[in-house]
Amino acid sequence: MTNEIKEILIYGHASGPNPWKVIMVLEELELPYKHKLLEMSEIKQEPYIHLNPNGRVPTIEDPNTGITLWESGAIIEYLIDTYDKERKLSIDTFPEKYHLKQFLYFQSSGQGPYYGQLAWFKAFHPEKIESAIARYEDQAIRVVAVLDKILQGKEYLVGNRITYADIAFVSWEVTIRKMIPDLDERAERLYPNYLAWFRRVSARPSVKRTLKLKSEAMA
Amino acid sequence: MTNEIKEILIYGHASGPNPWKVIMVLEELELPYKHKLLEMSEIKQEPYIHLNPNGRVPTIEDPNTGITLWESGAIIEYLIDTYDKERKLSIDTFPEKYHLKQFLYFQSSGQGPYYGQLAWFKAFHPEKIESAIARYEDQAIRVVAVLDKILQGKEYLVGNRITYADIAFVSWEVTIRKMIPDLDERAERLYPNYLAWFRRVSARPSVKRTLKLKSEAMA
Incomplete structure (x- = not known):
């Protein structure tokens, strides 16, 4: 094809x-x-x-x-x-089909914008505002905690298999690690389901290949 | 039915x-x-x-x-x-079907989060940070300007007719007017396509009924 x-x-x-x-x-x-x-x-x-x-x-x-x-x-x-x-x-059965969309919207409207604001206030805002940085660090950790809770007893977000819902989160999860350098260490203690999932999805050949392409593009 | x-x-x-x-x-x-x-x-x-x-x-x-x-x-x-x-x-023809989704994601990830951060820094943040308020006011006006440009020569976002894409924007457009009280005045001069569209969609009986229910819920 x-x-x-x-x-x-x-x-x-x-x-x-x-x-x-x-x-x-x-x-x-x-x-x-x-x-x-x-x-x-x-x-x-x-x-x-x-x-x-x-x-x-x-x-x-x-x-x-x-x-x-x-x-x-x-x-x-x-x-x-x-x-x-x-x-x-993807999964075309009901209700999984819509749960996939639910997580794609959560990623697009809940994870991306908050992680993005943290990046903004850490790296681009003209003045250093501790309370704004703290707000978005808290929100990022809150998203991580939500994912950890959802992933309790699960390897993937929907239907016990890899889907686009899992893949969609990875790019911002990689980026946030530059803003919160001790995230893995914290997650190891507090958010183990999330951390195992992040590592599981990141280990996929497609994801590794993409991250290599990104490193090359940024060089 | x-x-x-x-x-x-x-x-x-x-x-x-x-x-x-x-x-x-x-x-x-x-x-x-x-x-x-x-x-x-x-x-x-x-x-x-x-x-x-x-x-x-x-x-x-x-x-x-x-x-x-x-x-x-x-x-x-x-x-x-x-x-x-x-x-x-909704419209089920191609490519309109996906342009509807495009605008729903723009609303969910581009309009809502920025308007929401402006509301946060204006009304809820523990300290008054002028540069953060300015950032999100600028971003809100930027979204308004993008909508105005898209709506040039058009009455609705997709397919020359009302769809869920138009409806999805209204709730936050109503809310942002509390944060930027002179928005209509500014839009009258600078973003006339946007303003005409906002008034057109807001005038729908379903929207008016919903906003009345909201007023009652907040009373």
């Missing part, structure tokens, strides 16, 4: 976690793609904002269907619907 | 915008529902966190299918798939 599929074009950025989240799914599904790395300045101006008026990455252009699509969550839903016919990363 | 459907139970909170976002969709689809209003303290503890370990609202329990589901975006996707067979609020 892969041979007949034309390369999907994905616009990304070396350090932004959200394009790499989509790349992990493309790698898992063994889809052909071309990753076009943009500079931060390019993302905020024409011609890119003609594709994505929100001025963020990723955006995809899929010549197989003609679609242009942005928002990493929507892109993952599209890729799964269109290309995961063999259910390598 | 409505007569055969049992009441969908939705857990919400008087002032939180996300449950009301789902209520607007329930009202549009004329589905029977019961809105259980929780106190903020109840949302963070048992028995509620047994339903939703993330300790946020909304969560739904639908006796018609047996599902328990949280994350407002996932709930809207579920309600549309399950109950919008007549396509009152």
